[in-house]
Amino acid sequence: MDIEVEVADSVSSVPRASWDALVGADNPFVEHAFLSLLEDSESVGAGTGWLPAPILVRTEGRLIGAAPAYVKSDSYGEYIFDWSFAQAAARARIPYYPKLVVAVPFTPATGPRLLVHPDFEASVIRRALLAGMNRLRQATQSSSIHILFSPADEAHALSELGLLHRTTHQYHFTNPGYGSFDDFLGELRSEDRKQIRRERRKVSEQGIETELRRGDQLSVEEWSILFELYTSTSGRKWGRPYLTRAFFERASAYVGHRALVGFARDRRGEILAGTLSFEKGACVYGRYWGSFGELDGVHFELCYYQLIDHLIRTKKSLLEAGAQGEHKIKRGFRPSPTHSLHHFESSGLARAAARAFHAESAELPGLLETLSTHLPFRRR
Incomplete structure (x- = not known):
């Protein structure tokens, strides 16, 4: 050849x-x-x-x-x-x-x-x-x-x-075939199960509602807000964001069918925080998180629990949630x-x-x- x-x-x-x-x-x-x-x-x-x-x-x-x-x-x-x-x-x-x-x-x-x-x-x-x-x-x-x-x-x-x-x-979450998020919680020790439930409850007690949608379902304005969320956090973390505004403006057309976007909204429907993740086949990949302020428990909800729930409901097997983070272990992510x-x-x-x-x-x-x-x- x-x-x-x-x-x-x-x-x-x-x-x-x-x-x-x-x-x-x-x-x-x-x-x-x-x-x-x-x-x-x-x-x-x-x-x-x-x-x-x-x-x-x-x-x-x-x-x-x-x-x-x-x-x-x-x-x-x-x-x-x-x-x-x-x-x-x-x-x-x-x-x-x-x-x-x-x-x-x-x-x-x-x-x-x-x-x-x-x-x-x-x-x-x-x-x-x-x-x-x-x-x-x-x-x-x-x-x-x-x-x-x-x-x-x-x-x-x-x-x-x-x-x-x-x-x-890294730390990866594997789904052995849970029937629901509660099935996953049922596999945990009592104190860890209670901690996750407390963290999820804190979000609703603040009057915050969360959602997870495919990227091609978002409006132009929502993609723009997602960019603002990304720069608000990545700028503090790395000094400059790696992804440009044009990435978010074009993402729906290029990769909208692969993207998963999570939002946290207040009682008026205003976006407070968001995540950008991707999925294909049996895998989900959490990538970017941003918020406009300190919100108790919202990071864990959007970056971990919402994606774990999605993984289980769609019968996928692997969630990778990015680099580093020993705090992921207590939430079921295996080294x-x-x-x-x-x-x-x-x-x-x-x-x-x-x-x-x-x-x-x-x-x-x-x-x-x-x-x-x-x-x-x-x-x-």
Whole structure:
């Protein structure tokens, strides 16, 4: 089979049907619509630190593999933190930026990164994509390659091809087949069950009503308010929002069928807080939260309980609610490993990273076991 590898300047330039033929059933973020929305809204591109450079593999003109690659000039918006390696490189007078990142910008959610057409041999296409990454790294004089939030099977396959495998962790809610939210609560210890009920009750006692709607059901004004909520919180947290106003203005047309928007309203119907999440197949992904003030219990209601209830009612199996947050454990989110793959051109950085990743991997099972002792579920 003759294979051609090329680097495009955007996902938007690739036909949508060809790209989406490579995408699996459960991840909305590697779909053409989401990635092209980031580009077309100028959330990524020149001046953002994320320069799109998707790698494409073709045979006889047919797209059979792709990777959402970006040339990065900083480490913001990645959520697999490598600041210590950048600092070590600076001390050794080794240029760390630019670097090549294969990921979904601003999205710490596990999903395929080396997209492979199901009719073709995955190992062959992965090798071709890696070869394309190396050529792009050389052409851009990038110091390294970073493939972030790969699924476990992809991570293990890539580590066998020589990339350094890093394991970290998040907190994920899994639905074993609950019939209702009350069924879930019935599996918890009494004190934890009462705590969740108290937190949910606080919301209604404040006269606040919540709702969850699909993104394509929202008005233009509601999307605009959602942007204001996003900037009100992300600006305080990160200093500047990653997503532009144009992202929210165009979201309904691009990804409205994948988006889930939660709102909290006062007695007059005015919006006080909101969340933006996404769903596809068996999975739900909580992404962005914002509020116009301090509201007791509303964050937990919109970001966790409302999405858990939706997960159960729609018989989906997995809720990922973003990076970090040990407070999620008491709400039923299990500590779960996450995976990334790395290549450093500097042999010194590669050795240092290998030692650090090995130490993290050695400690992780014990850490996950310790964290799991704080889960709220009754012992059987």
